[in-house]
Amino acid sequence: MIKLSPSLLASDFSQLKNEVAKIENAGSDMLHLDVMDGNFVPNISFGMPVISSLRKHSNLIFDVHLMITDPIRYIERFAECGADIITFHYESCNDQMAVIDEIKRCGKKAGIAIKPSTPAFVLEPFIGVADMILVMTVEPGFGGQKLIPDTLSSVNQVYNAVQLKGVSTDIQVDGGITPENAHLAVENGANVLVAGSAVFGAADVAAAIKQFKSL
Numbered sequence: 483m484i485k486l487s488p489s490l491l492a493s494d495f496s497q498l499k500n501e502v503a504k505i506e507n508a509g510s511d512m513l514h515l516d517v518m519d520g521n522f523v524p525n526i527s528f529g530m531p532v533i534s535s536l537r538k539h540s541n542l543i544f545d546v547h548l549m550i551t552d553p554i555r556y557i558e559r560f561a562e563c564g565a566d567i568i569t570f571h572y573e574s575c576n577d578q579m580a581v582i583d584e585i586k587r588c589g590k591k592a593g594i595a596i597k598p599s600t601p602a603f604v605l606e607p608f609i610g611v612a613d614m615i616l617v618m619t620v621e622p623g624f625g626g627q628k629l630i631p632d633t634l635s636s637v638n639q640v641y642n643a644v645q646l647k648g649v650s651t652d653i654q655v656d657g658g659i660t661p662e663n664a665h666l667a668v669e670n671g672a673n674v675l676v677a678g679s680a681v682f683g684a685a686d687v688a689a690a691i692k693q694f695k696s697l
Contacts, residue, residue, distance in 0.1 A: 485674045486694045487512035487545045487654070491527060491625045492678030498532070502540050505681060508688035509695070512543040512567075514656070514676045516625075517560075519550040522574050523623035530556075530563045537564030545676075547595065547656070549622050550574065554581045561588035569593030569616050569654075572604055582612055593654070597622060598630050602639035610649040614674065615640050619667070620657030625678045629658030634670045641671025661693050668697045 488510055493501035502513060515533055520526040533544065546565040550556065553570040554577075560568055568585045572578055572594055585592035594608050595616035605615055617637045620627035637655060644651045655667040656676035664675055675694055684690035 483673070484668060484695050484697050485511040485652070486681070486691055487514040487543075487674060487676045488681040488691075489514040489516060489625065489656070489676050489678035491516045492682040494682070498536060499539050501682060502536055502542065504687055505691065506540055506542050508691045510542060510681075510691055511695075512545040512674075513540065515544060515546045515565075517546060517548050517550060518623060522551045522571065523549045525623045530559055533560070533565065534563035543567065545569070545593075547593075547616070547676075548574070554584050557581065557584045558588055561585070561590050565590055567591040567593055567614060569595050569614060571595045571597070571622070573597055573600060578608065579611070582608065593652075595622075595656075596636070598633045598636075602636040602643075605640060606643055609640070609643050609651055610647050612651065614652040614654055615644070616654040616656055617672075618657055619655050619659065622657075627658050629660075629663055629666075631666075633657075634666055637667060637672050638670040644671075661690065664694055665697055 518525045518527040543566045545567045548570045582592045591613040593614035594612045619629045619633040654674035655672040659677045660680045
């Protein structure tokens with residue numbers, strides 16, 4: 483089953499509560515929350531106060547994507563403010579297993595992500611340990627980019643490794659995912675799709691969500 487996690491980064495920030503309610507009522511599975519620190523990526527987005535405020539108004543799974551340096555420092559606080567899944571970047575720290583352990587200690591699901599230039603094989607030690615693998619299909623930091631086709635081979639490599647181990651790890655893709663190209667990610671093994679403007683910017687949000695989830 484395909485799960486959809488619309489990215490809050492593409493929403494109208496002056497109407498965040500209403501924007502989240504809109505996708506929840508339209509059948510979204512999750513809400514993707516991109517946290518950027520201006521260090522790991524060249525952009526700054528939002529942090530714990532926004533997540534905590536929205537948590538009071540939504541029953542969606544909060545899919546928190548940390549694009550920050552040394553994420554272990556903040557895991558407990560993101561857990562406390564309402565994250566359900568916390569995904570961090572392989573490239574953001576030296577001891578990835580320690581971060582996964584900290585996320586699980588806080589009672590949350592753990593995800594690990596790679597940038598487009600990072601080879602998929604680095605994820606092999608974490609398959610069966612992490613609950614979700616995120617393959618970035620654009621360079622992280624900014625919304626509205628076009629999907630990098632070469633990243634689909636990384637998605638497929640992760641899928642094959644998951645199948646080989648016989649585990650039920652979710653495989654997520656994030657970046658440039660549209661109704662027109664999402665099938666490529668699904669065909670290569672992804673089952674969790676992050677989409678921004680293709681959902682929040684759609685004339686009919688419910689129809690857009692239905693189209694993604696029907697893949």
